[in-house]
Amino acid sequence: xxxxxxxxxxxxxxxxxxxxxxxxxxxxxxxxxxxxxxxxxxxxxxxxxxxxxxxxxxxxxxxxxxxxxxxxxxxxxxxxxxxxxxxxxxxxxxxxxxxxxxxxxxxxxxxxxxxxxxxxxxxxxxxxxxxxxxxxxxxxxxxxxxx
Amino acid sequence: xxxxxxxxxxxxxxxxxxxxxxxxxxxxxxxxxxxxxxxxxxxxxxxxxxxxxxxxxxxxxxxxxxxxxxxxxxxxxxxxxxxxxxxxxxxxxxxxxxxxxxxxxxxxxxxxxxxxxxxxxxxxxxxxxxxxxxxxxxxxxxxxxxx
Numbered sequence: 001x002x003x004x005x006x007x008x009x010x011x012x013x014x015x016x017x018x019x020x021x022x023x024x025x026x027x028x029x030x031x032x033x034x035x036x037x038x039x040x041x042x043x044x045x046x047x048x049x050x051x052x053x054x055x056x057x058x059x060x061x062x063x064x065x066x067x068x069x070x071x072x073x074x075x076x077x078x079x080x081x082x083x084x085x086x087x088x089x090x091x092x093x094x095x096x097x098x099x100x101x102x103x104x105x106x107x108x109x110x111x112x113x114x115x116x117x118x119x120x121x122x123x124x125x126x127x128x129x130x131x132x133x134x135x136x137x138x139x140x141x142x143x144x145x146x147x
Numbered sequence: 148x149x150x151x152x153x154x155x156x157x158x159x160x161x162x163x164x165x166x167x168x169x170x171x172x173x174x175x176x177x178x179x180x181x182x183x184x185x186x187x188x189x190x191x192x193x194x195x196x197x198x199x200x201x202x203x204x205x206x207x208x209x210x211x212x213x214x215x216x217x218x219x220x221x222x223x224x225x226x227x228x229x230x231x232x233x234x235x236x237x238x239x240x241x242x243x244x245x246x247x248x249x250x251x252x253x254x255x256x257x258x259x260x261x262x263x264x265x266x267x268x269x270x271x272x273x274x275x276x277x278x279x280x281x282x283x284x285x286x287x288x289x290x291x292x293x294x
Contacts, residue, residue, distance in 0.1 A: 001220065001223075001224050002220065020292075023288055023292060024292055026284075026285075026288060027285060027288035027289050027292055030177075030285055032179070032268075048266065048268070049268055049284045049285075049288075050262045050263055050266050050267065050268055050284060051263070051266075053259050053262055053263050053284065053287075053288070054263035056259060057256065057259050057260045057263050061256060061257075061259075061260040062260055062263055062264050065257065065260065065261065065264075068254070068256050068257040068260045068261075069253075069254075069257060071254065071256050072254075073148065073149065073254050075256075076148075076254030076255050076256035076257070077148050077254070077255060077291075079255065079256045079259065079291075106216075107215070107216075107218065107219075107220050107223030107224070108223050108224060108226065109204065109208060109215050109218050109222075109223035109226045110208070110212065110215040110216060110223070112200050112203060112204050112208075112226065113204045113208040113209055113212065113215045114212065114215075115197045115200055116197055116198070116200050116201035116204050116209055117209050117212075119195065119197050119198075119266070120197065121179075121195070121196055121197055137173075137196045137197060137200065138173075138174060138177055138196075140200075141170055141173060141174035141196075141200070142174050144224075144226075145167075145170060145171055145174055
């Protein structure tokens, strides 16, 4: 069993996609994360859902849970409105890290090692400069446990 | 909107649960992670799915992607068999970190800040020494984006 047997097409966003659209995509399709592609359609980042959410949370609430607590319910409910003015670019990590990207020949062991090492429930599969799709942790576990 | 409006019951495991059972629970119910509880039923850890998978991968494959590549397909397919002999205890992080646990009064802003800060798509909700359930990133996004 190899990545080509497990992959499925997966929606992509670009650095210019508004965060609100990215959040709708995550929620609407129950995705574990998002593949951010460049103008050639190749992955430049794989964003876990929690890091998309991060953009909607004011910095003082990230640093100090006690400060998030003092914001009343009405204002807390409105926090998502700040998503509208931001783009995915602002959610990208500043440093270059290993990307969970592999080729269609990767075995389930390689996929599992890549997910575990990069803490990503999602691996993008690329062949000859083209994004073929992605393998999710769910797809991998379903197949490995059924085998 | 508060945690009590968003929470749903959520399956739990203990440190003694075999990893293969934990993996089946993750896969079978499409969970973003697992709540590990102690003998009182209170959360001691929230494990993302990728860290459950980590236990099934030999250390040399985690450290060096090239070594995962040399394992042939047949042996790679069998990697999940190593899950059978291990328990969740071995997947728990060694250091004490902030747990994504809150109370039923937490606002959506507090929940979002907690998920973003702890990189957890899952927050356990506890009241008076009792686990009430969990709020997932999906549930949070669904409600916040619909509002």
